[in-house]
Amino acid sequence: MGQGLVGAIHGFRETEKSRWSEASRAILQRVQATAFGPGQTLLSSVHVLDLEARGYIKPHVDSIKFCGTTIAGLSLLSPSVMRLVHTQDPGEWLELLLEPGSLYILRGSARYDFSHEILRDEESFFGERRIPRGRRISVICRSLPEGMGPGESGQPPPAC
Numbered sequence: 001m002g003q004g005l006v007g008a009i010h011g012f013r014e015t016e017k018s019r020w021s022e023a024s025r026a027i028l029q030r031v032q033a034t035a036f037g038p039g040q041t042l043l044s045s046v047h048v049l050d051l052e053a054r055g056y057i058k059p060h061v062d063s064i065k066f067c068g069t070t071i072a073g074l075s076l077l078s079p080s081v082m083r084l085v086h087t088q089d090p091g092e093w094l095e096l097l098l099e100p101g102s103l104y105i106l107r108g109s110a111r112y113d114f115s116h117e118i119l120r121d122e123e124s125f126f127g128e129r130r131i132p133r134g135r136r137i138s139v140i141c142r143s144l145p146e147g148m149g150p151g152e153s154g155q156p157p158p159a160c
Contacts, residue, residue: 011055016045035072056120068143078134
């Protein structure tokens with residue numbers, strides 16, 4: 001397990017994947033149909049992030065150089081809490097309980113105006129409820145950055 005996204009991700013493994021089983025492809029197609037509009041082009045590979053039980057992701061806004069207008073993540077294995085904080089007004093924030101099998105979609109203001117993070121185990125509360133963290137896998141689909149054509153090979157850095 002390592003550190004990535006310039007130290008923002010702790011305790012993880014990751015890969016970019018473009019070949020899937022038929023069953024997994026069907027699930028990804030449902031995710032993509034739900035999260036992305038008909039005119040959006042997706043990055044050709046899907047990012048798979050494997051976060052160990054003690055791993056976490058520090059607050060960040062994904063780079064517009066490597067990720068387009070929409071980011072969608074399918075959460076697997078363990079529940080976790082994602083916190084979004086407005087970058088200009090830190091008093092404006094919300095937390096999302098990401099249950100296994102849930103899909104989060106960041107677009108519009110949520111994509112550009114809020115940082116997002118996955119809380120470390122000792123901070124993992126949703127309201128007053130403790131959410132114990134285990135190993136978490138997220139399968140992340142992203143739209144192509146503005147100005148990048150579908151045939152271009154500009155691959156995003158880990159975790160975008």
